[in-house]
Each structure stands twice: as structure tokens, then as C-alpha cells.
Amino acid sequence: AQKITQTQPGMFVQEKEAVTLDCTYDTSDPSYGLFWYKQPSSGEMIFLIYQGSYDQQNATEGRYSLNFQKARKSANLVISASQLGDSAMYFCAMRESLGGNQFYFGTGTSLTVIP
Amino acid sequence: DTAVSQTPKYLVTQMGNDKSIKCEQNLGHDTMYWYKQDSKKFLKIMFSYNNKELIINETVPNRFSPKSPDKAHLNLHINSLELGDSAVYFCASSQGAVAVPNEKLFFGSGTQLSVL
Numbered sequence: 001a002q003k004i005t006q007t008q009p010g011m012f013v014q015e016k017e018a019v020t021l022d023c024t025y026d027t028s029d030p031s032y033g034l035f036w037y038k039q040p041s042s043g044e045m046i047f048l049i050y051q052g053s054y055d056q057q058n059a060t061e062g063r064y065s066l067n068f069q070k071a072r073k074s075a076n077l078v079i080s081a082s083q084l085g086d087s088a089m090y091f092c093a094m095r096e097s098l099g100g101n102q103f104y105f106g107t108g109t110s111l112t113v114i115p
Numbered sequence: 116d117t118a119v120s121q122t123p124k125y126l127v128t129q130m131g132n133d134k135s136i137k138c139e140q141n142l143g144h145d146t147m148y149w150y151k152q153d154s155k156k157f158l159k160i161m162f163s164y165n166n167k168e169l170i171i172n173e174t175v176p177n178r179f180s181p182k183s184p185d186k187a188h189l190n191l192h193i194n195s196l197e198l199g200d201s202a203v204y205f206c207a208s209s210q211g212a213v214a215v216p217n218e219k220l221f222f223g224s225g226t227q228l229s230v231l
Contacts (some may be wrong), residue, residue, distance in 0.1 A: 028127055033216030040157070045205065045222035094121055097216045101146045101170060101209065105158040 006094050006106035013082045014114050015065050020067070021077040021099030021109045031097035034075040036066070039089040039108070048090075051075055082113045118142050121206045128196055129231055136191045136226045138206030145210065146170075147189035148220070149181060152203040164189050180223035193228075201230045 013019035025034065036048040037080045049058045051066045059066040067076040079086055092106040128134055136198040148171070149161040151169060162181040163171035169181070177231040193200060206223040 011147050030215055033218075035219055037220075042226050043227075045201065045207075045220075045225075047219050047221075050217060050219060086184075091158065093220075096216070101148075101165060102160065103148075103209075103220055106186050108158075110155050110156075 001064075002025065002106075003104035004094055004110050008108070008109045010112070012112050012114055013079075013086075015084060016081055018080045019077060019082055019111065021079070021090050021111065023075045023077065023106060025073050025075060025092075025094050026097055027073075027094065027105075029096040029098045033095045034066070034068070035093040035103075036064070036075075036077045036094070037091045037093060039086075039091065040064055040084075041088070046089075048079065070094045079111075084115060085087050087111060087113045099115035117224075119127075119206055119208055119221050119223040121226055123226060124224060125227050125229075127229045127231065130194050130196055130198060133192070133194045134196060134228075135193070136204055136206075138191070138223055139204075140187055140208040140221070141215050142208060142210070142221060144208040145186055145189075145220070146208060147183065147186070148209075149191050150205040150207060150209040151194075152205060152225070154202070157203070162189075163190075165228065196228075196230045198230050201228055205225050 032053045034051045038046045049061045049064045063080045065078045089108045119140045146165045148163045164183045167183045180192045183189045203225045207220045209218045
């Protein structure tokens with residue numbers, strides 16, 4: 001089974017609107033971390049936000065927030081007030097505490113912000 | 116100061132050649148990784164070293180050989196390059212000898228390898 005599933009290969013959003021990028025995960029480890037990374041067309045991988053499995057509140061970092069629904073094993077990224085510079089690939093990733101040093105990545109979602 | 120630096124950024128070479136990609140991190144991290152990103156943008160773990168010891172060795176052709184002279188460096192050597200090796204290769208690092216879920220990956224800027 002896939003550890004991380006991103007079902008949206010491509011998404012479009014109007015500038016200044018909010019957008020949600022979906023991510024579901026599969027683990028039996030009670031302690032794990034979830035990450036989102038952004039990869040713009042220039043190619044670098046940029047860390048956006050982290051959510052721990054024991055965190056009581058949803059993580060937020062500026063315009064990024066993580067909609068963490070533990071029972072549903074989902075960790076969706078919400079980008080508010082989209083900007084043209086948000087156009088990029090977005091990757092969801094997970095790290096398990098019992099999984100050694102392995103990070104599992106999803107297949108990514110390509111987000112295009114329309115002016 | 117670049118946290119994780121890898122060189123070269125671009126590598127164009129002929130089939131059958133041998134090439135190396137170098138990676139260095141100045142974050143004091145114990146664990147380093149090599150990832151391969153294919154044309155569909157899928158990121159696949161290749162290797163991981165913890166304090167110079169190999170801890171993750173995914174199904175990768177043995178033409179690929181990682182070398183870690185110290186915990187700050189993890190180089191990737193590729194023998195007898197093939198067309199299918201064309202991809203972007205990312206070096207990354209994370210802190211800590213024991214996996215802690217909140218330790219994020221720090222990535223290098225990637226090496227675009229093109230095999231002609």
C-alpha cells in the first residue's frame with residue numbers, strides 16, 4: 001500500500017482565492033510527522049509546514065495551514081490568498097518514528113495560479 | 116551559507132561514462148540521503164547514510180555507489196551511465212541518529228543529469 005497518496009495531479013486556482021491540496025497517508029505507527037514541500041519550476045525543494053501526529057492543533061505557517069484529520073488519515077494543505085508565485089509542485093511527505101530515517105513522499109500536485 | 120550543497124547543478128554526459136555528484140551539508144546533521152526525481156516528478160529514495168554508515172539501500176542498480184567519507188559528505192558515483200539514469204538527483208540531510216518524526220529534510224538544489 002502507498003504510504004502517501006496525493007490524488008490531484010493538477011490543480012488550478014484563481015489568484016487571491018484559497019486552495020486545498022489533498023494528502024492521505026497510511027501508517028500503523030502511533031508517532032509520525034507529516035510535511036509539505038514546494039518545488040517551483042526552478043527545481044529546489046522548499047519546506048512549508050509540519051504536523052506531528054500528537055499535535056492537538058492544526059499547524060499554520062503564514063498563508064499555509066494544514067487540515068489534519070487523524071481519524072481519516074488526511075493532512076491536506078490549505079493555501080489562502082493564492083499568489084502567482086504559489087504556482088509549483090507540492091509534495092506531501094511522512095516520517096514514522098519507527099521507520100528508521102525513511103521519508104515517504106507522495107506523487108505531488110501541480111498547482112497553477114491563474115491571474 | 117548554503118546548508119546542503121551539491122555539485123554540479125547540471126551534468127550532461129554520454130552513455131557508458133562514469134560520473135560523480137558531490138554533496139556536503141554544514142548543518143551538523145547525522146543523516147544524509149540521495150533521492151532520484153524522474154520526469155514525472157516522482158521522488159524515490161536511493162540511499163541513506165547515518166554517520167557514515169549505510170542504513171537505507173533501496174533497489175538501485177549496483178552501478179550506483181554512494182560514498183560517505185565523513186558525516187558531512189555523501190557523494191554519488193555512477194558507473195556505465197545509461198539513458199534511463201537521466202533524472203534530477205537530490206541530496207538531502209536530516210538531524211539525529213534516531214528517527215524523530217519532526218525532523219525535516221533539508222534538500223540540496225538538485226543535479227540535473229542528462230545522459231545522451
